[in-house]
Amino acid sequence: GENVGLHLPTLSVQEGDNSIINCAYSNSASDYFIWYKQESGKGPQFIIDIRSNVGEKKDQRIAVTLNKTAKHFSLHITETQPEYSAVYFCAASIDQAGTALIFGKGTTLSVSS
């Protein structure tokens, strides 16, 4: 089966710092990777995704990088702002349809101003 895990359960940064949240996966057949953000009292919200044939994907301040050799992928946030404080979940799927996502346990990002 697949195991997906985050390297750190918590990450604290100052406003304006760059943040990196790393996620490892175990199944080398995984080919779809995705990041979600969950604010208190809400359901997870999609941030960014990447397929295994791509090494990096950017969307404004957010980027995801994939290292298939090391079997990990990372969420990068440039100039982190307080509104980015939330729990971040990574997920991976070996399913070409993107179903049966396996989620990591979450990293709590705290941004202080």
Next chain:
Amino acid sequence: EAQVTQNPRYLITVTGKKLTVTCSQNMNHEYMSWYRQDPGLGLRQIYYSMNVEVTDKGDVPEGYKVSRKEKRNFPLILESPSPNQTSLYFCASSDLLWTGTGELFFGEGSRLTVL
């Protein structure tokens, strides 16, 4: 507005009393799924459905049932709830990857307590 709607949002019940958590989406998504979220365990998939009348077990299906009679609805049924099913439940839907991004749209969550 595109959304996934779950009901009830909060429920306290007793062991053995059957309950249903409803889930409805208005995005014409083929794929729907139920997750439970527990402290320190993240999100774990209970059941999923790739289309009407097609359902499959996720990682933690024991004690749950689902049905997919219509594309928009995917209810979660607890026939005989037990205290270890106390959790925060999320319903989600998406297009399948070959038709869209695979992005999951989550509901607001249903907090269930079984006494």
